Amino acid sequence: MRESEAVTDSVLDRKLSASSGKWKLPIIFMLVGLVTGAGLIALSGCRSMPGRMVTVYESNHQDVDQTCEALKAAIEAQGLECPAIRNLNKSIAKHGVHLDRQVRVVEFCKAEYAHDMLKDNPEVCTLMPCTFGVYEADDGKVYVSSMNQHLMGKMFGETVRKIMGERVAQDEASILKAHVRSRLGSAN
Numbered sequence: 001m002r003e004s005e006a007v008t009d010s011v012l013d014r015k016l017s018a019s020s021g022k023w024k025l026p027i028i029f030m031l032v033g034l035v036t037g038a039g040l041i042a043l044s045g046c047r048s049m050p051g052r053m054v055t056v057y058e059s060n061h062q063d064v065d066q067t068c069e070a071l072k073a074a075i076e077a078q079g080l081e082c083p084a085i086r087n088l089n090k091s092i093a094k095h096g097v098h099l100d101r102q103v104r105v106v107e108f109c110k111a112e113y114a115h116d117m118l119k120d121n122p123e124v125c126t127l128m129p130c131t132f133g134v135y136e137a138d139d140g141k142v143y144v145s146s147m148n149q150h151l152m153g154k155m156f157g158e159t160v161r162k163i164m165g166e167r168v169a170q171d172e173a174s175i176l177k178a179h180v181r182s183r184l185g186s187a188n
Helices: 002-053 064-077 088-093 111-120 122-127 149-155 158-177
Strands: 054-059 085-087 103-108 130-136 142-147 180-186
Touching (some): 064 103, 064 130, 064 142, 064 158, 085 088, 130 158, 149 158
Antiparallel strands (some): 054 180, 103 130
């Protein structure tokens, strides 16, 4: 009887071993597929991120300086401050470098927003103040570019998300509304 029990146990062991090999392979393939899929999604997100970070609009105004002055007035009407309009052509010309097109940076900020962000996340001071880029393109038209505040806010946690992703994004939309045509898309 012992010999037959040993034979039965041996047959059972082989059957279990064979059946366990059958289910291991599909699980390994499934895990490899999941890891590969997650990697491809992450890579796709990283590759598309730069194009989603900056949004470009066509200006309603005839030239760069008119656009900058209109934005400054809209910024102040929105209850924000415009600390500076930076003429990048003049800045780089001091170093002997010249651009064929006009380029400006229009700064805007609100002290309360800055305070709330800096008390919890002082490292985000590198993102301050917020800016609009205003430039003349090869087609002779004037464009306004801005950071995607919603996306920026999501990258830095709850406080920054609420301020940049919500409040600044709403202010920015109000500022731009009367001064740009429809959104042209994202920069590449």
